[in-house]
Amino acid sequence: MTDALAGIRVVDFTTTIAGPHCTRMMADLGADVIKIESPEGDLMRSRPPLRNGASALFAHLNAGKKSVVLDLKKPAASDAARRLAATADIVVENYRPGVTRRLGIDYGTLKALKPDLIYCAISGYGQDGPGADRPAYAPVVHAATGYDLAHLTYQQDKREKPDFNGIFVADFMAGAYAFGGIMAALAQKRATGVGQMVDLAMYDAMLGLLMSEFQRAQFPIxxxxxxxxxxxxxxxxxxxxxxxxxRTFGDLARAAGHPEWLEDPRFAKYSDRRENWGQFMDLFEGWSGTVPINELISILEKHSVPCSPYRTVKEALEDPQAKHRGIMEMVRDKGGLCGVPNPPFRLSASDTRARDFTAALGEHTQAVLRAVGLSDAEIAAVG
Structure with a gap:
């Protein structure tokens, strides 16, 4: 089976989560992804859980990529980065706006070397504008976009203090949208021969996620x-x-043995149910609260009611459907094997899976730089 991105070279200047998530999806599709790291390495290399000094989180985000060490503050390393980027189809970076210009790897500079280059810049707030220079990580963007307070409004205990959210939604949304933007640019390039810049803001990605809240901000209800x-x-x-x-509400009423709820004017239409949902749940839980969880799920599923128990991630990974889909792929690093997620989509004519290696820091520096014409002396000056 062929790879959808076979023959595509990606030079990856990203660190932490959003950018590496984007470029790992390209590696999963067979692209040649070259991860540029500082001599200290991506900080995710030190994040637990660690096995023999190898981070499972780093493997999760960077399986299938080569690792090249360049100290971009050195002119020789910056020059090497440009020579490498000139061989690339795609460059991805997630520096704060303005940093790549100082390093000599900004879109304008690299486009002059490779006119059809696709260049993706991932940042907190976009590449220009009054807030572009603000530093950002996912938790900050969650707060800044209203995500955290929106979550708070749905809690029944009416807390005043926002909750801690340990799931970096903004990072993964930004990475996925960046991947989509790059694929759109690649399709256009194949049709026209023209490259372009993809400007991805985490702020925009999170606001796009907040569908109901986005509309209620304009039309309060x-x-x-x-x-x-x-x-x-x-x-x-x-x-x-x-x-x-x-239909599903009717299925629910019949599953509970109360078809008369369908005739109750409080619940007959969606608008009625929405207004009186608390009253309906008092009735429903009068029944459901007497039925053990597994039995309740079985009854509801027999009536085609969408439902689930609350599970841990470990329990979810053990689900027979998860195993059938091949959600987890085992990849290798110096710590041994660890499972990482495959892409959530399957392509019928190409391979979509995490690749079975996670590079050690700088593992491919010499081979990659020699291949673009650097001498041993030049390579020695870049780290």
Whole structure:
């Protein structure tokens, strides 16, 4: 089976999460991804869990990439980076705006060397504008875009202090959108021969995620007294259900043995249910709270009601469907083997999977730089 991005070279100047997530997807599709690292290495190399000094998080984000060490503050290293970028189809970076210009690896400089280059710049707030220079990590962007306070409004205990969110949503959204932007630019290049710059802002990515909140900011409406997609009581715990359509609500009422709910004017239409959802859940939990979780799930699934127990990630990975899909791929580094996620999409005519190696810091420096014409003396001056 062929690789969708076979023959595509990517020079990757990114660190931490958003950029590496983007470029790992390209490696998963067979691109030749060359990760440029400082002599200290990407800081994710030191993040736990560690096995024999190797970070599983680094493997998660960087499997399948080559590693080249360049100290870009040195003129010789900056020159080597430009020579390498001149051989690339795609360059990706996630420096703060202005840094690449100081390093001599900005879009204008590299485009002069490779006119059809696709260059993706990932930043917190975009490459220009009054807020472009603000430093940003995912938790900051979560707060800045309203994501954290939006999450708070859905909590039933009416907390005043925003919750800590250890899941870096903005990073992974930005990485996925950057991948999409690059693929669009690559398709246009194949049609026209013209390269271009992709300017990806984490801020924009997060605001795009907030569909309902984005619209309510323009057209305020009152939220229901109880969220329509919240925990539902079962005997011994909680489950989640989602009844987004008239049909699924009918299935839910029949599963509970109460078809008369369909005729109740409080619940007959979506607009009625939304307004009276708290009353409906009081009735529903009068039944569901007496049924053990596994039995409740079985009843609901037999009636085609979308539902799930609340599970840990470990439990989710053990699901037979996860194993059937091949969600986890084992990759190798100096710590041994660790599982990383494959891309969430499958292509029928090409391979889509994490590649089975995670490079040691600088493992490919000499081979890659020799291949673009650097001498041993020049290579010795770049690290």
């Amino acid at each position: 009152e939220l229901p007294s109880r969220p329509m997609y919240g925990p539902v009581k079962a005997k011994g715990g909680y489950i989640i259900i989602a009844t987004a359509s008239e």
